[in-house]
Amino acid sequence: MEDKKPSPFVDLMSGGVWLALAIAIVVISWKMDRLAHLQASIYTAPALVPGLLGIAIAIMGVLLILRSVRAGALSQPHLAIGNIRDHWRVLTALALCFVFAIGLIGSGMPFWLAAALFIAAFVFVFQFEDRKAAGTLLRGAGLAVVFGLVCGGAIHYVFQELFLVRLP
Amino acid sequence: MFDGLLLFGHSIATFATPTTIAYALGACLVGLIIGALPGLTATMGVALMTTLTIALPSNVALLILICTYVGAIYGGSRSAILLNIPGTPASAASCLDGYALARQGLAGRAMGIATSGSVLGTWIGMIGLALFTPVLGEMALKFGAYEFFWLALFGVVISGNLTGNDALKGWIAGFLGLFVAMIGQEGMYAYDRFTFGIHDLSGGISLIPALVGAFGFAEVLTVIKERPPKIIINAFDTVIPRIQDVTQYWRTIIRSGLIGTGIGIVPGVGEDVAAWSSYAAARRASKEKDKFGKGSVEGLMAAETGDNACVPGAVIPVLTLAVPGSAPAAVLLAAMLIHGVQPGPLIMVNNPQFVYDVVTMMLFASIGILIYGLTLTQLLVKILQVPQTMVMPVVFVLCTVGSFAIASRFFDIYVMLAFGVIGFIMRQLNYPMAPLVLGIVLGDLLDKNLRRGLTLSDGDLAPFFTRPISFVMFCLVLGTILMNIPAFTNAVARLWATATAPLRGKSSDA
Numbered sequence: 001m002e003d004k005k006p007s008p009f010v011d012l013m014s015g016g017v018w019l020a021l022a023i024a025i026v027v028i029s030w031k032m033d034r035l036a037h038l039q040a041s042i043y044t045a046p047a048l049v050p051g052l053l054g055i056a057i058a059i060m061g062v063l064l065i066l067r068s069v070r071a072g073a074l075s076q077p078h079l080a081i082g083n084i085r086d087h088w089r090v091l092t093a094l095a096l097c098f099v100f101a102i103g104l105i106g107s108g109m110p111f112w113l114a115a116a117l118f119i120a121a122f123v124f125v126f127q128f129e130d131r132k133a134a135g136t137l138l139r140g141a142g143l144a145v146v147f148g149l150v151c152g153g154a155i156h157y158v159f160q161e162l163f164l165v166r167l168p
Numbered sequence: 169m170f171d172g173l174l175l176f177g178h179s180i181a182t183f184a185t186p187t188t189i190a191y192a193l194g195a196c197l198v199g200l201i202i203g204a205l206p207g208l209t210a211t212m213g214v215a216l217m218t219t220l221t222i223a224l225p226s227n228v229a230l231l232i233l234i235c236t237y238v239g240a241i242y243g244g245s246r247s248a249i250l251l252n253i254p255g256t257p258a259s260a261a262s263c264l265d266g267y268a269l270a271r272q273g274l275a276g277r278a279m280g281i282a283t284s285g286s287v288l289g290t291w292i293g294m295i296g297l298a299l300f301t302p303v304l305g306e307m308a309l310k311f312g313a314y315e316f317f318w319l320a321l322f323g324v325v326i327s328g329n330l331t332g333n334d335a336l337k338g339w340i341a342g343f344l345g346l347f348v349a350m351i352g353q354e355g356m357y358a359y360d361r362f363t364f365g366i367h368d369l370s371g372g373i374s375l376i377p378a379l380v381g382a383f384g385f386a387e388v389l390t391v392i393k394e395r396p397p398k399i400i401i402n403a404f405d406t407v408i409p410r411i412q413d414v415t416q417y418w419r420t421i422i423r424s425g426l427i428g429t430g431i432g433i434v435p436g437v438g439e440d441v442a443a444w445s446s447y448a449a450a451r452r453a454s455k456e457k458d459k460f461g462k463g464s465v466e467g468l469m470a471a472e473t474g475d476n477a478c479v480p481g482a483v484i485p486v487l488t489l490a491v492p493g494s495a496p497a498a499v500l501l502a503a504m505l506i507h508g509v510q511p512g513p514l515i516m517v518n519n520p521q522f523v524y525d526v527v528t529m530m531l532f533a534s535i536g537i538l539i540y541g542l543t544l545t546q547l548l549v550k551i552l553q554v555p556q557t558m559v560m561p562v563v564f565v566l567c568t569v570g571s572f573a574i575a576s577r578f579f580d581i582y583v584m585l586a587f588g589v590i591g592f593i594m595r596q597l598n599y600p601m602a603p604l605v606l607g608i609v610l611g612d613l614l615d616k617n618l619r620r621g622l623t624l625s626d627g628d629l630a631p632f633f634t635r636p637i638s639f640v641m642f643c644l645v646l647g648t649i650l651m652n653i654p655a656f657t658n659a660v661a662r663l664w665a666t667a668t669a670p671l672r673g674k675s676s677d678a
Contacts, residue, residue: 063336090392101582159569
């Protein structure tokens with residue numbers, strides 16, 4: 001539960017996204033095969049429930065749009081996205097996570113090594129500012145590598161060796 | 169009643185082996201740590217442990233999952249008391265008085281209250297589980313397609329209404345979850361819906377990867393988004409619970425336990441609502457209302473009893489209706505299906521022993537948290553001091569393992585990533601996650617039963633509204649929606665005032 005409520009304009013935008021998604025769902029459902037060649041009843045058509053859900057989401061999307069307009073969304077039509085630098089933490093985390101999950105895993109590299117590399121890089125990047133200010137960058141890098149190797153090895157051992165779970 | 173006790177005794181005898189006890193204690197510890205660490209929720213903990221225990225026998229695996237669940241809900245109180253940060257959303261209510269007590273130098277006493285409240289809450293819920301499951305199971309046997317349709321809809325509507333602070337957004341999240349469940353082959357004709365030729369989508373969106381993404385990866389991004397504050401832990405006194413705290417507030421404990429269990433039974437509502445409701449009820453009934461929020465023992469006791477009593481409560485609909493009472497219970501339901509246990513209306517007919525096995529698992533979990541509550545404070549304080557920049561990458565690695573290991577499909581890792589990003593954005597926009605998860609779980613139930621019901625009635629909608637249970641559930645759905653429309657609530661208030669005016673006039677005359 002987030003305490004910070006988004007602005008009415010953000011709600012207007014999200015309402016628009018839901019409405020667009022809902023229209024797409026309804027259109028695809030309408031075009032979906034009704035399986036008449038299988039003598040299927042109209043009440044068992046595969047598109048029936050998704051179509052109804054699409055209509056329900058569309059109604060709620062419209063309600064959200066109306067509510068945000070009443071709350072003054074059109075009088076302050078701007079997104080408080082801010083500078084891209086304000087979001088470097090999320091963007092960096094996203095990039096690191098995607099590189100690990102899509103690039104490193106399944107590339108032939110042993111899982112423990114991929115995990116160790118990812119964890120070490122993540123720790124080093126997000127402790128960089130503090131380490132730099134404290135003048136302990138080299139120590140921080142060393143600790144990050146050791147931490148990564150310990151965690152990568154431990155996860156491999158616990159899952160694959162101890163509990164016989166297949167790792168990616 | 170006597171049969172139940174016999175089955176319970178048999179379960180205890182089966183589970184009381186050194187290996188099982190070791191697994192239970194280990195799982196409680198893992199749960200406690202997961203719950204105590206801000207950013208790691210009970211849902212994610214149970215999802216990750218589902219992966220870890222996939223090769224174990226079903227009873228042992230489910231024992232581990234239940235101990236993790238109970239441990240995590242209890243563990244959340246530690247960071248609430250010591251850091252003023254709820255370890256899990258369920259502990260948010262405990263921050264108010266727990267942290268206030270800690271600031272008065274009574275953190276140890278607060279942790280003792282949390283321990284006694286959590287253990288007693290679990291026991292009350294456990295008794296509820298043993299007593300209500302057979303009753304609800306018998307009632308569930310009367311459910312047909314019409315009732316199951318309304319049950320699925322009611323779950324999403326009530327969850328959307330209660331789990332966030334914006335009902336409309338909660339419902340959107342819930343209906344989105346229902347739609348997600350429509351992706352893949354449907355259950356009647358094996359027809360591919362919304363797969364767009366992607367072969368992997370034919371099997372549908374698996375619950376565990378979606379959950380791990382929405383609760384795990386999204387949480388990693390949420391935590392890392394802000395620079396973490398410096399951790400300052402208050403000094404603490406003895407953590408041994410005082411008997412006086414229990415005897416003095418026994419009414420609060422019983423009331424909160426019953427509220428927690430009752431809220432647990434409501435589909436998809438969960439521990440945070442149970443904690444807040446118990447807290448609010450305790451405040452209303454208290455003789456020391458002014459102490460609430462300033463270090464009230466009663467307030468903390470109510471919140472902790474309520475959230476832990478909700479855990480067994482949330483398992484009741486899982487066992488009897490195959491409908492989860494909370495987000496972690498949704499994972500538990502998925503784990504039961506993975507391990508070949510078939511929960512649902514027939515469980516008391518086909519497998520009554522399993523119900524008492526679950527009661528025993530709750531008992532073991534409560535003993536586990538009692539042991540750790542009395543002994544592990546120093547270790548937990550050390551764990552809480554580990555920087556989140558070190559915890560979060562490990563959590564993400566576990567998210568990838570957790571998504572992959574269930575079916576050994578890389579596609580599930582991509583599902584986790586997608587749900588993580590969607591979950592993160594939705595949380596930033598104030599959309600709750602619990603209805604989304606419940607929607608994914610209930611989508612199939614809603615789809616099959618609406619179509620089955622319409623086929624049985626040949627398109628006649630009347631049975632959806634005229635059968636007694638259907639009618640009650642329809643009224644509940646309608647009432648929940650209408651209660652969120654100000655014009656309706658104002659009209660009801662006016663009507664009520666008009667109707668009771670003569671009575672009020674009489675009483676004032678008297």
